[in-house]
Amino acid sequence: MSAASPQSQSKARLRKRPRSKAAMAETRRGWSYAAPDWVFIIGLFIVPIVLLVVMAGSRWSLMGGNRGWNFPENFIKVFEHPLLLKSMGFTLKYTVIVTIILLALGLGLALLVQESSKWNSILRTCFLLPSATGLASASLLFYALYSPQVGPVTRILSFFGLMEADGSVLATGSSALWATTLVIVWRYSGYYMLLMMIGLQSIPGDLYEAARMDGAGTWRIFRSITLPLMKPTIVMCLVYCVTGSILAFDQFFIITRGGPNNETLTVVQLIYSFAFESKKDLGMAAALSLLVLVFLVIINSIQMRGMRDDTK
């Protein structure tokens, strides 16, 4: 472009000036409409993240406030805490159980109701209704259901001889885990059904047609067409489900309170306990929060990369 004559260059500049004015106006408008979004992001997202890092490296008690930098003392105290490994193990176990059940049930329900008919839309509404309730209200509801005084669960189980007449399903660690898993399955199956249905709808119908022409049975069609083509959807549900389960708090806080004997204590409950109950130490709570945050960002980016490669 060095061959361009000075004349044409100046012309170009002349033409450019009004356009750049318009571009500046567009930039100004664009930024002003996005400004509220930025205010939220900076004030309530970036500042707290920075503060989280500072707190994780400081002696910072619930009552006394900031007492100065002490990195890496908080992290050492967190790693040495006897309940850390136990709560991590429990959280992972819970995550695996919930993820397997929810993905299988979500896909099963989606296959059951995917064809549109009056009857199926009633079924869909029934499956979805629990997901309109909050996690806290669902947990309170099941807490009452499980109580030996008023709930039917103890009566039903003891009728079949599975437990004592005045016992509670929350009395042992493993039954409390399953009882809480049931709440989550009840609350979230419809949600995963919906996500799976959207994935199923994107599979072209003539693929099924062709397979049926070739004489493939229902199971064969499911294994060779539905499952492979649903992979992106299943991976997405996996990301949601794993992330949500690792962060489990409300259901255990309300139903089991981490008990009996800290057997159902999740990592996020341990953060709460560091901050308000056992230690009253915000520095330790921040250090554990930061570890959870970094861990989740890492899994999320691994899983998202896997997803992108698959859909290519």
Next chain:
Amino acid sequence: MKTPMWKRVVGYILQALLALLFVSPLLWVLISSFSPQPGSSQIDGWGINNYLTLFGFQEGLPRYLFNSIVVSLVAVVFSVLVCTLAGYSFSRFNYPGRNLGFMVTLSILMVPYASLLIPMMVWFKSIGLNNSLVGVGLVLTLFQLPMSVFIMRIAFDAIPKSLEEAALCDGCNSLQALVKVLMPSVKPSMVTVGLLAFLEAWNNFMMPLYLVSSENAPLPLALVNMRSQAMGAIDYGITEAGVVVLMIPCAVLFLALQKYYVRGFMAGAVKG
């Protein structure tokens, strides 16, 4: 090759039982909140005594409902407003910083709020938002942003550019074009954004647990507090009545706006 009649009937019965299984906890809590139970306010005969006790418990149901409504209102108003404007900006204007803004907004999804509540508590204390319901509403709004800005951006992208160009030629400025010409077309998505914000704000338990004290508790937190503060035996009657009060607006809104709720999920699934 048609499925025989009896097989179809059995199928229908099994499906109906499965659906009933999902609905039965809701029916149970509704019925037992009115039914006689030992250890509750409704000891003999059916009636509304549990609700009357709930009405006057501690700070009283009206106070807790008011708290819930404040939090939900703040979250819904700010979510709809901020996400509509940001969606408009990211869809319609081409400027440096646009993609950065969109990516940073989406990155909120990567950061769970459970890990930010500790610094949030300290930060709110220093800017005068401690123990504030408006503060809780604002935090709830922040975590609605990624999904909802995404929904609004898609909604604006779907409208042909010629529509607002005509308006701009008629002498409207960009804000007038947004309000008069584009808003009617994106209204369904605004309803979705508002509904998602309401359901989250109305039901959230953990944010108020960290950010407000018990007299400012919204209803879910208040119910959990009532349960653990009651001396000795737990009054399940109050809990049941409270759960019903919490669930009714959600169930009604959900049944009325199911179409919009499903749309929100569609957007989430497209993104994945």
